[in-house]
Amino acid sequence: MIKSILQLMRRDVTRGVVGTILLKVGSGGLAFAVFSLAARTMSPDGFGIFATWLSVAQIAAVVGLVGQESLLVRFLNEYQVGNRLDLIKGLLQSSVKITSVAMLVVILGIAIVAGLRGDWWVLILAVAAYTAVSAGVMLGSQVARSLVSILMGEGNREFFWRVIVVLFLLAMLLGHRQLDPAELFAVMTIAMSAGLIAQIVSIARVLPDLRGTAARSETSRWRSSALHFWLASILEAANQYFDVILVYWMLDPVTAGIYFAASRLANIFAMLSAALYTFGARRLPSLYFSKNHQEFGRTLRLMAEVTALCVAAGLATIWIGGPYLLNLFGPHFTTQHSVLIVLAIGTAIQAAGGPSAAILQLTGHERIYVPVVAANVALRLVGFLILIPWLGLLGAAISATVSLALATIALNVLCRRRTGVDPSILVLLRFSALKRGNYAVRGADSSD
Template sequence: MLGSILQLMRRDVTRGVAGTILLKVGSGGLAFVLFSLAARAMSPEAFGDFATWLSVAQIASVVGLAGQELLLVRFLNEYQVRGQADLTKGVLFSSLKICAVAMLISIAAIAAIAGIRGEWWLLIVSVAAFTAVNAGLMLGSQIARSLVSILMGEGNRELFWRVAVVLFLIAALFGHWQLDPAELFTVMTVAMALGLVVQVVSIARVLPILRSVSARSETSRWRSSALRFWLASILEAANQYFDVILVYWMLDPVTAGVYFAASRLANIFAMLSAALYTFGARRLPSLYFSKNRREFEHTLQLMAEVTALCVLGGLVLVWIGAPYLLGLFGPHFAAQQWVLIVLALGTAIQAAGGPAAAILQLTGHEGEYVPVIAANVVLRLVGFLVLIPWLGVLGAAISATASLTLATIALNVLCRRRAGVDPSILALSRLLSPKAGAYAVRATESKE
């Protein structure tokens, strides 16, 4: 067993996946520390308000990007494989212009909503600034990941800035400083802005080759893909952040803070899914567009092996440590251990489904992806309306897990039908069944 694991870790793809997962786990661990410290540095009501406005800002950032972050992943990889520098320059300039306009509209909407609610002007300004910088970091990470490296893209987006914020929160706790949401949003915005500057500099260094070429456009292709990507991004953001807003609205700020903490902890598996997406978004499109199907499927198999190990270990960790992990946020959080366990089960199933979403979106089947995510949002909303009045915050967790499970199954079925591959850990059954493996080889050869 140990020998098999060591052999697995010696493979280049495995090391790449493992390195990306470690980056995501490190950033997720810092996020956990950040939010647990914030919960202790704020009153329960203030932390609930912070969690809710953070969710609003994250959704607004995605809306303001207008699908351009995924469009860049899709087309930068395609144009790089084909050596089309003029189109690379064209899609970069086009995306930046669209994002600038859409982000101004998104920020104005947040300010208007907060003003109607009578929020403090400093909170409005800090949330708006956080939204803009967060969107810039999200867009920059996609460009840096494609043109520079995964570390430059994801490290600046999710890891490095959190170190500064965690240090600030530690100082606040030692100084017995009671924080409010506006102060924490301001600190986070400043730290993220520094990371964005680093990203911009790194991208500028690898773009001199584009200065000698004229930008060329494929506007019709970009528009049709951007609309589908935009809808998919909004729906994904709603899946991830709208839950907290609904719990805040249907219950109270304190419960919203509890649900937020549990959902962040359950993201141990969502981090795995994000790591698979990050690695897949950098490696799989080039293999797909270069028609290297054998290596494409081999990469998916190795990703599934790493995923299976991580999902198993994560489930054991959550099952045993749920009350202790929640207790790090505060004494009143620990009583909701079943909320965490149920949410973790849903995100574990999603992770076990593999990078089906990434494959569909990055291989030209993004149109198939949007209806599934839309149905997921609708099912979750209906579940919230039915189960929260009956079971409270546990009903919200059950609804989220059930809708996520159905969406994962649907995406994997679509991925097998449209892309012809199985991205889930079920693909590992071929290794255990010689007949299944022989059948898979014959099927691959017949397609080739």
């Protein structure tokens, strides 16, 4: 077994996947540190308010991007393979203009709604600034990942700025200083702005000289794809963050904070899914558009092997170490270990399903992806309305897990039917059966 794992780690694709996963795990570890330290430097109500507004800001950032972050991944790879500098320039100009206008509208909407609620103006300003910078980093990371490297894209989006925030929170904790949500949002915005600047500089350095190139547009293609990407992104963001808002609305801020902590821990598997998407979004489109089917299949199989190992290790960690991890947020969080386990089962199933969503979106089948995600969000909402009054926080976890499992199964079935590709870890069982069949045939031939 050890020999097989060592052979797996020597493969170039495996090293790429593992490197991306390590980056995501490191980012997730820092996010965990940010949230656990925030919970200990805020009052229970304050942390619940912070978690709720953070969820609102993340959804708002996705709304303001209007699907342009996914559109860039989809078309930059295609245009790079075809060396279409004119279309690359037109695409970049179009995306920047659209997102700039849309983000202004979204930020204004946040300010108006928060003002009508009677929230503190400093908190409103801090949330609005965080939303704008977060959207900029999301967009910049997609371009940097395609044109520069995964480290420059995802590192500045999720890793480096969190180091600054963790150091700040540690100083606050050691100094016995209690924070309010607005202060933490301000610090996060400043730290993230440094990452955004680094992305812009790195992209400017690697972009070919486009000053003498006339920009061309494929407006109809971009508009059609962007609409589906936008709807999918909004639904994905709602799928990830709307839970906390609903718990806040149906229960109370303290419970919302507890659910937020448990869901972030369960996202150890969502980090794996995000890592697979990140790696797949950089490698798979070029293989697909260059029609390198053999390498495409090999990449997916090796991704499945790494995924299977990570899912097994992650489930063991949550089952055994869950109470200790929850205790890092505070003693009152440890009573929700069962909620954490239920949420982890759902995200583990999603991770085991592989990058089916990425494959569908990046191979031109984004239209069928949207209804599945919409059904997932609708089913989860119905489950919340039925189960939370009956089972409380555990009901929310059950609803989230069931809806996520059903959506994962549906996406994998669609992916196999539309692309002929099975991105889940089940492909390993078929590959193993095929190898055994080949060995049996060779044995029969040699006996003859």
